[in-house]
Structure formats: structure tokens, C-alpha cells
Amino acid sequence: MIISGNKILIRFKRHWQLRLWVEVFMYAIGVAILTYFLFHTFLISIVAFIIVVAVMTIFIKPHKPTLQKVSNYIDQHLAAAEYSSGLLLITEEQLSDVAKLQQHKITKELNEKLKTIRPPSHLIRGAIVLGLFAILGFLVNHFDFINYLQRPQQSEAPSEQIVFKATDSTQIQNQPPKLENQQVTIRYPKYTNTPSFQTSEMNIKVLEGSRLSWQIKFDSDVDSVTMESLGNSYPMKFIDSGYTRTSMANSTGFYNFKFTDTQKASYVSQLYAIEVIKDQNPVIEIKGLKQFTSFSFKDNKNLSFKTSITDDYGIANAYIIATVSKGSGEAVKFREEKLNFDTSVVIGGKKQNLSKNINLNHMKMEPGDELYFYVEIFDQKQPKPNRSRSETFFAVIKDTVSDQFAVEGTMGVDLMPDYFRSQRQLIIDTEKLIKDKPKLISQQFKFKSNELGFDQKALRIKYGEFMGDEAEFDPATQENTETHLQEEDHQEEDPLASYTHKHDTENEHNLVAEEDNEAKEDPLHEYLHNHEDPEESTLFTQSLKSKLRQAMSEMWDAELYLRLYQPEKSLPYQYKALKLIQEIKNSARIYVHRIGFDPPPIKEDKRLTGKIDEISNYRKNEELSKEELYPTIRKTVARLEQIISDKELVKDSDRLLFEEAGNELSIRAIENPGQYLKTLQALKEITESKATVPALLLKVQRGLFSTLPKPESNPVKTNTFTSEINELLLKELDVND
């Protein structure tokens, strides 16, 4: 049966496509087999299969062959086709007669001979690839290649598996019991909300207060298992074919396991560290607020800020402690309030942003009041929570009226009116005048001298005012009339106001100012001898007054000589006046000083008698010498040197020494495990094992030696051999000196 030419070509095309698809699938299956062997997971292998199919489809394009291509291919590969297979694609109607003949012929030929050619594909290649992948996969699986690759990674963490070393390797006859399983269950404190987890890593880093339970299993029976930690040993309980021990992690330390097998041979593990992390204090960050804020009365007195709080295991509570202070000095009053944030605190949250708006009016604050506040937070730590507080922030409502507060350099002394100073100025000016006398013409000199005399008079008159003398002369007429008028108008005003420093009402600074207060009622009050007031009639006031009078009479004389154009003669009086004024100042100083010091009463009958009967020798006995640090480490270093250099064997007494040294070292190692842990482990090893390697001893000695602190310089007694000849020489030297 002859199939029509067109159909032949279609069949051939299908055949071709099929072969290409098969090839694609062969690659894909090959890869899939390999991935399965590698990962032992169907899913990965199916995924790989799909990926490879997709990729190969793009490359090989199994849908690619079209009829045109098929005919081209047949033309090229089959001679019988006579380059005319293309004719088969064309319907008979479109062909010429010759072409029809040819078409017919070709159809016939193709029917017979088409089986001799095959569509192009790489089935064999595909098969080979498939086979190779399959074989490779099988080999990988068979020789456990994956594990081989992963093994180096394991060896990088050798601490993973507990390695037990026999303390006496010579006594071991049987195969030692092997460790089958090791694990630590770490249960963090409840408040952390951290689920308990297990690890086989024996160097543990845990939160303070965590419960640790170790479980180790052996493949054969062992006699007993103990856990040693910081010189103590704790037996492990036998539960469920494994040995367990549970403890609470409270401090950083080291531990190791030790077991004895049924033949009483003991084995020791390496040293492992428990590092205890402390629950961190919560952290507060306050944004958008200056440390110090001040408002005036009219302002909108709102303080708003954002606080971000973080904690490692959750916050329990957060609030603001605000203190309002009212008044000043002794009348100050405090009021404390606890404010909550506007946004509520999520208990157990690790990071939160809280905001708060404080209206000072709501805090019942008035002008002059101050607000101090800080944020305080607690975390969930049990039993005692960690507490953090922010720095304190201030807010003030400015007072509408406020005293100018000035502090003098010599406060408490320099409280006298400025007039008292101008005497010195007068002296300076007088001296200058004397100095300039040769340069000046006589008239100028006299004028200046007269001027000074006038100033001296003005000064005296002002002092006179304090003394109750009447002002006979106004120095600067216009100003003076004004002041006089004012004085008359405002009798109650303080005439000393401009000469004294005004202090706040309560005034705790000095006593002189208190007198100023009294002066409010009467400016002359303190300088007068007021007999009605018994307190006024003190010796002090009297002397002050008389001194001032004396000073004024000196000023009189000074003025006299200035007026007589004899400034030289005036100077001594001016100095006397100045001295008196200074004394008045100093008397005030002494007074201020005395209130601060209350000397004990002197027993006059005992004073300066020179009797020392009741005084006795005093004896004191003290032990000040410092304990030597790390005595056993020192001993161990020396002993190790002996063992190493004399090639001695480690004795039991040495082991005891090493153990003590280990205890001393572990105290330091806790603080600085990175530096000392290796030494500590090696020390443990030489303590436990019966046979020791010199290299290990050297390592321990080096480690221990480096822990010793630098000594302090200390004088010592030196040895000198003295013999007759030396003594003779010294004597000879003495004689001839």
C-alpha cells in the first residue's frame, strides 16, 4: 500500500520529533537520577527533571522540524528522493504533468526507501549521558561521597563530640565505652518566652537563671558518671539509659565529665565553658525634647516627646516620674507624680515607641514652678526586674517678677556701699596730682587740688548721712534736688537700695543684708545708738560707729589740706581714713566668719600647765603585708620546670598541686576565658591523665607563667661574704680616711 507523499512526510516529521523528545527526556532523567542519589529527595529530583526538560527543550527544540525541513532533510540524505520530496508538499493540481510524474515516482520511492534513513537526533548521546549520570549517581550513593565531603566541616568543630580520654591509657584492656548521645537542654527563664531547646554543643552561652540539663548516653555500661565543675564534682543520675544532671546557670564557669567504666578505669572529657549572659537593662531613648525647656506665662505650656524603649527579653512596665517644685529657698515644696504614657505599654514587647504630651497647666504649675521628670522602665526579669531610668529633664515656667540675683567675688564681705571705695580712688588721684605737679602750671594744680578737696567733702558728707549728720552741702545740685524730692516723695523707699545688693526676701546669704532690711524702715537705724532696742547696743555697733566717725574726722583734715593746695599733707589723712574704712569692712568679715565657727570651751585651769601624766604611749599592731597572689600557680610553675628538666614523672602530690592551681586559674579564666581556657584545659588534662607529654607540660607552664602579675620592686637583703681580709681592708680605710 502506497501512502500518499504528504502523509509520508508527516509521519517522518512525527518520528523526528519523537526522537528529539526522547533525547530531551533522557538528559532530564539522567540529571534527575543523579540529584536523587545526591539528596535522597524526590522533590528535588522532580524539580531538577522539570528544569532540565525546560532547558533542553529550548536548546534542542523538539517541535522545530517543519514539513519543509523534513523534505529538505530527505532530499539531502536520500538519493532516491532526487531532490524532489518538496513536490510531495504541493497538491497535485498545482503541478505540471512532469512534476506529477515525478511526484508519483518519489512517493513510490519514498514508501520503499524512507526506512533506510533516520531523522537526525542524538539518541545515543542521550543514552550515554543518561547512563553516565545513573552510574555516577549510583557510585556517589554507594561510596557515601556526600558524607565524605561533609566530613571536613565536622572536623572543623571538634568540640561538638565529647572526647573522653583515659586517665591511664596503659590500664585499658577492653574497648572503652563509647559516647552514643550527648545533649544539653536549655530552658530559659519563663519570662523570656523562649521555648526550651537542645544542643549537642557543650560550650554553652545562656541567659542568667536558665535551667540546664545535660544528658549523655554510652553504648555500654559504665560504673558512674560525674560532672566536675570548679573543683566540685556532682554525680549524674541514671535515668532512661542515660546520665543526666540539671542545674541552674547562675555564674560563668567551666565543667567537664568524668566516668569510670566497669573495670574501674576512668576517663575525662575536655573542659567546657558555661558563659552566663546577664539580662540587659532596658534602653530608653527620648526624642524631640531638650534637657531644659522654659516657658513664659503666656506660652502654650505643652511638652510633647517620643520615647523609644527596647529590651532584649521584653518590657514589663514604663512610666514617667515627674516632680513639681514650688517656691524657692526654704519655702520650696515638692510634689511627685507618676504619669503614664499616652500610648499604652505592651507587656513583653521588645521594642516600643511611646509618646507623651505633658501640659504644665494640668500639672497645676504656676509661674516660677519647675518640673523635673524622667522615664523609668522595668523589664520582665525574675525575681528582681532590671530597671532603667532616663536622664532628668527640666521644664520651667518663668516667673513674671524676679529678683536680679548677683553674686560678688568676695561674697559675704564686699557688701559695703561704693563710697567706701572711692577713698582709695581719691588717694590715687592725689598721688597722681603730686606726681604731675612739676608739669602743671600753678593754676591748674590748685584747681585740681581744690576739685579733689570737693570730692573728699562729698565723700565725707555721704558717710555723714549714715551717721545721721545733716547734709550741709549738695555736691551735684541738679541731681541732688531730684533725689531729695524723690526722697521726700517716697519716704518708704530704701535710700540704700542703690548702694547695697538686694537679695531675696528669705536671704540666707548674710547677716549684713538683714540690717539692710531694717534700714528700709529707717536708713540711719543701724548707725544710731538706739537705746530702745537692747540688741542694738552692742559693742560691735559702738565700735563701728566710732570708727566711722574717726574716719570722717580724718577726711576733714584731708579735705583741709587739699583745699590749702597741699595734697602731700593731705595724703596721710587720706590713708588713715582708708585704713579705718578697711577696718570697718574687716570687722564685718570677722563677724561673718564667727558665726560659722564655734570653738570648744577652753578649760582655763588645764591650759599650759605642761602636765602630761595622763598622756601615755600609744601602741598599734598591724599586719599589712599583702598576700602573694596565686601561690599554687607559682608552685606549679616551679614544679613543672623540675619535671620538665629532670624528666620526672608526674606524682600524685603533683596532681593535687595542679588541681589547686586549676582552681586558682579558673577564677581568672572566668573573667577572661579566651586567654586562659586553653591552659585550663591542658592543666586539667595533665591533672587527670597518668602519662603526660612534655609538650603539654611546656604549654601548661607557659600558660601559667603568663598569668602571673608583674612583681613590684621590693628591697631584699643581699649576701656578702665577710672575711678577715675584708674587715682588715675596711679598718685600714677607716684609719686612713
Added chain:
Amino acid sequence: MINKITFLNAHWVWLIIIGATLIWSIFIWKEYSNRGKQRFWIKIVISFFATISLALIALKPAANIPNKTIKTVVLTEGYNNQQLDSLKRKYKRLNIINYKVNHPILDNTSASDSIFMLGDGIQPFDFWQLDNYNVNYMPGKKPSGVVRFTYTQKNTVGHNFTFKGLYHNPIKGNQLVLQGPGEAGLDSISVVSTDDLKFKFNIPLTVQGRYLYSLVEKDSLGKVLSRDPIPLIVEKSTPLQVLILNEFPTFETKYLKNYLAEMGHQVLVRSQITKKRYKFEYFNMSKMPLGILSKKNLEVFDMVIIDASTLRNLGRRSRVALENSVIENGLGIFIQPDKSFFKSSIVFNSFNFISDKSKHTTLIDQDKEKLAKYDFVFDNEFLLQPIHTTIDNRIISAYKRIGKGRVGTTVLENTYTLQLKGDSTVYRQLWSKLVESICNTKNPITEWSSRSGITYKNQPFKFQIRTLIKAPLVKKDKGHRISLQNDIDIPDLWTGITYPREIGWNTLIIEQDSTTALNYYVTNPEKWAAYSKYKIKKENHRKFDNRDAHIVTQSIHPKEVISPIGLYVLFLICIGYLWLEPKIVE
């Protein structure tokens, strides 16, 4: 001339004679059946000659060669090939000998009147072999490495261990590392140029015991090239007994007594409260009465620290007691000065001061610290022993020996301010030096010393003992006794030599006094190679350079082995006759 013939194997003469007699007698016994005949006697005679010639071959006869001088060259380690070549060129007949330690250098044949020695030289204990020869020492190159070093082998905890050395011909980039116990690196220095390198390591000693520190030379890659041992004995310090007498309490004394007491010393402070009333403070010691100073109650103390005004106001008896204690018991006195002290020397009449304007000074070993002082310095006079000097060589603290003891003082004032400033290290160093140089010393009955430096296995170790024991007997730790030689002039000085056999720490003890012993470390002859070569070289120079070339004690003629060919021929003829004769007869 026959008497000039000697036998080189003369020490085998008896063996050879017995052997020869034996051979001959066997022959006689073999020929005994032919006795009585004439040929028997001929055979006997001929066999006698054969045996004799054989014996003579074995004895190696040699004859002196008169009128012929042969020069000998002794090659020791490190010789220069060029020197040897030029010698060979100059002298045709050159006898070359390689030196081996502890072996005979010259055998009988090689005797010659003048010897050239090339290389580093021979060990000092082999010198005797060349005593009668005219030796011309031609040293090779100076060895490369650490050729000289000094350090104190016996030290005390808290003191500094100072190792000074000279590295000759160093290799650039190399490193010298001082290693402590357990090969812990303590200090290092790297070589930056090829010039001779003087180096100094200064390490505080922390632990007592016998240690082997080492000096390790590493190349730039950190590979260890050599490791040479530095034996070190570190002893625990013994506390001092210090008495402090003060007119009134001062800060200076307060800090000083605290420092001394903290370091574990026994301190008694007596400061006056008022007339005849005192405050006694006892640190680290039990209470003891102390009224008027007497020689007896001062006996306990190693040192008295006394302020100038107390010293001035001391009663006559107390003063005499103090002076006697210094002179007879070796008590140390440190005077805490005050202003007037410098102007009028009060006690012991010993110190002279010159005024010096500056109120501050810096000491030579504390050059970073400015110290307050009185405006005086010591006048450098005879018998004054400086303790602290400034950079410009002015004496700040000093002492004088008075009898057995020492009296010292300083011009420093208010040193406690160092403590307040936080420079307590400087303060401690300052005072520990002061106290140590003035305080009383221990007077042991025996003092050991050795000048050998590094001790090598199987090489002589010389030691000296100064002892008050009349006839000391020194024993090794194994129990062997070592004979001692007494110095002719100094009755308490003894010397001895021992040849240590074992590497490691060795001990020598005196039988009469078990409290003291000499510990010395014996090492491999390969260690400290450059050092020992340098030392040998110096010894060889000392031995051979200064010798007068002309004093040759006896004229030695070289000997030459007489060629044994004649003897061989004689032997062959004799044996040939004995072999042929029976055949001819038959």
C-alpha cells in the same frame, strides 16, 4: 744511630713479642720430626728471621731525621682555607693534623718544633699538649652569633633579671627572643643592621625556683635557628626588719612605712607624741619594748630610718649604741634630712653637701620623672658610694661605709608625692634601691662562685669557695668528693675542678654546712656555640700570643717511619725458602 730508632707501636711491643714467639714455637714444633739434621737448624734460623721481620713490620720502626724540620699545622674548627693554602705553598713538607677535642694532638711522628694553629683554637684543657712547642696561632674569622653575655645567675623574686649580650656579625632580619619558663616569650629584639649588636633584656622575675630561660635565635620567618639555655636560680626574698624613728609623724614616713609593710617587711615606727611619750606602730611583727636604744635592741634590725632632728636630739647612750651597732653589727642607717641637716653634719660627721639651686631633679634610671629635692647635692668625696645620680652625674642619694655598716641619706624631699600622683612604681623603685643599698646584709658562712660561665658536659668546671669553715669537704650530689686547693695568701679561699657527666642541674655541697649548695647547669657542648668559640679563641690568644717565639725548651726532630719494604722482602725470601726447600729436597 740505632738508638735513634723508635717504634711507633711501642705500646704493643709485648703483644707482638708474645705473638712472634708463639708463631716461632709452632714452627719449631712442626719441624720437630726433622730434628738432629742440619736442615732443621737452617730452617729454624730462617723462620726466626721471618718472624722477626713480621714483628718489626707490626711495630713500625721510625727514625729521627736530623737536620730536617717539618712544620706542623693543627687545624681546629673554623680554620681559614686560604691560610692553609698559603702555608702549603711556603712549606713543602707540611704535616697536617686535625684537632679533636680531648684526643692527643701530636703523635710521635708529627713532632716538630714549630706548630701553626689555624681556626678557633684548641680547648684550654688541651693546652698542656702544646706546652713545649712553639705555637703560631693564626685565628680564623670571629664567629657569628652571641659571643659575649653577662647576667646574674642567682636572683630574687621582684628583682629585674638583666641579660646583656653582644651579637657579633648578625644576620639582618633575624630575631633574638628571650624565652622564660615553658618557652614563654618575654622580650625580643630584631636585627636591623649587620653591625655588631649590643642588646639588653630587662625582665622582672615573678616566680621562685630553678629555671632554664633561653635565648632563641629565629630567622625572619620565625624558624628557630638556635636555642641556648640561660640557667637561672630565683630565690624568695627575705623580709627586712626596719626601725623608723621620727620626731613627729610626717607624710614621708607614713607612705614609706606603708610601702615597706605592704611588701611584707617588719617595720617598727616610733614617733614622738610629746616629751617622753611615743607612738609605736608595729607592722607584721609582734610588740617589743623599745626604750633607750641599745646595741642589744638594735640587733634585731637591719636598718634604722631616722629623721635628722631625732638624730640631733638623741641621748648620748643611744647615740653610742647606734654608732656601735653600725660599726660592729653592720646596721644600716638612713637619715631623713631636714633643711638644717645639710648645713651642719651632725652624726658620724660624714657627709658634705654643696648647695645647688635647682629644686627639682631627674634621676638617671627614672629619666621621665621630675623629683623634688632640697637645694643641695652631695659633694663627691672619697669613700662616698652613690645610690642615685642625676643625668649630669650629680649625686642625689649616697651612703658611706662605717665599719661593717652603712650610713646613707638623700637630698630628695617629699617623695610621697609620687604616690599621690599615681607613680607608685617609680616610688617603689626609688625606695627599694635606697633601702637595699643601705640595709644590713646577710653574712653567709660560705660563698660559692664560678667564673666558668656556661658549663659543658665532660669539660672542666672550676669553682671557688670562700668559707669560714676550716677544712671544707666538697661533695657532688652523687656523693663523690672533690679535692680542693687552698689559696696560698687567702686562707678562706678554696678552688676545685669537677667534670660534670650529666646534662641538667648539678649540685655541689659542703659536708660541714648543708645550708648552702652550688647549683649549676650543665649543657651540651653544642649550645652557645659562638660564645664558646669566642671564649676558646680568647684563651688561645692569651696562651699563645704572648709567648716568646724563641724559647723552645728542647730541640725536637721529626721522626719518619722507616720504609717496611726491606722487611717485606726479607720475609718473602725467608718464607720462599721454607716453602721451596722441602720440594727441592724431595
